[in-house]
Amino acid sequence: MQEYDAVILAGGVNSAELRKYAPYDSEALIVIGRYPMVYYVYRAVRASQRIRNIVIVGPKQSLQEIFKKENNLRFAEPGQDSIDSLANGIEVLEGSGITDRVLVLPTDIPFITAEAIDDFISRCEGEEADFFYSIVNREVNEKRFPGVKRTYVRLKEGVFTGGNLFVIKSDKIASCVALAKQFVARRKNPFQMARLLGLGLAWKYLTRRLTIPDAEARFYRVVGIRGRAVISPFAEVGVDVDKPSDLWLAERILGVG
Structure with a gap:
């Protein structure tokens, strides 16, 4: 069974909207129930059957204090954005011989489980691509988390x-960095995302004729990188904490932990 290294991106600055209810400088340090948010993510990754080394990229001193009892865990300082932070985490992994594929995930998904992680990795292994991006059906999200607001x-x-x-x-991480910056900037705007890949794709999106293979094929033609969308059956993959309503949901579900 193939092993994976993992990078947890915990360098995000707490938004002004969230800070009103959770006065922490970093999203990763927001306490939900008994634990900082980053702990829930780390716990799920550590419990995965597929993960070897883990690097957490974020406020190093605070993270080392939170995880002082954990072994086989590395840390890296954050960059100016999530892509720079990913590069910092990869650099740490390369020092010990990085695995062929790397799992990357943010720190603001406290609902994530080892089962969801293992399922996603297994689905990726059935495809040949340079990178894999999870997507979740709206029905799955709303059944598990009724009323949750997502794009x-x-x-x-x-x-x-x-x-x-x-x-x-x-071996494709370096070539993905510049492109990833553009996608991160547009990820909340589906039409802008489609425009990045061409007007033809944008038109198909507007006329509701766009398919997943369409987007994948166009992506490869434009940038020369093979991307695959992987449909996850786990709503925990598709819900994060980036606004007060998300935080209240997390406190309601995880607050007793």
Whole structure:
């Protein structure tokens, strides 16, 4: 069974909107129930059957204090954005011989489970690609978390939200960085995302004829990188904490932990 290294991106600055209710400088340090948010993510990754080394990228001193009893855990300082932070985490992994594929995930997904992680990795292994991006059907999200607010995209296969699990081939990471910056900037705007890949794709999106293979094929033609969207059956992959309503949901579900 193939092993993966993992990078947890915990360098995000707490938004002004969230800070009103959770006065922490870093999202990763927001306490939900008994634990900082980053702990829930780390716990799920550590429990995965597929993960070897873990690097957490974020406020190093605070993270080392939180995880002082954990072994086989590395840390890296954050960069100016999530992509720079990923590069810092990869640099730490490369010092010990990085695995062929790397799992990447943010720190603001406290609902994530080892089962969801293992399922996503298994689905990625059935495909040949340079990177894999999780998506979750709206029905799955709303059944598990009724009323949760997410950005959705209507495709011919269904209505999806972007997930929070990624797998990247380690030898393609450098070539993905510049492109990833553009996608991160547009990820909340489906039409802008489609425009990045061409007006033809944008038109298909507007006329509700865009398919997942359409987007994947166009992506490869434009940038020369093979991307695959992986549909996860776990709503925990598609719900994060980036606004007060999300925080209240997390406190309601995890607050007794």
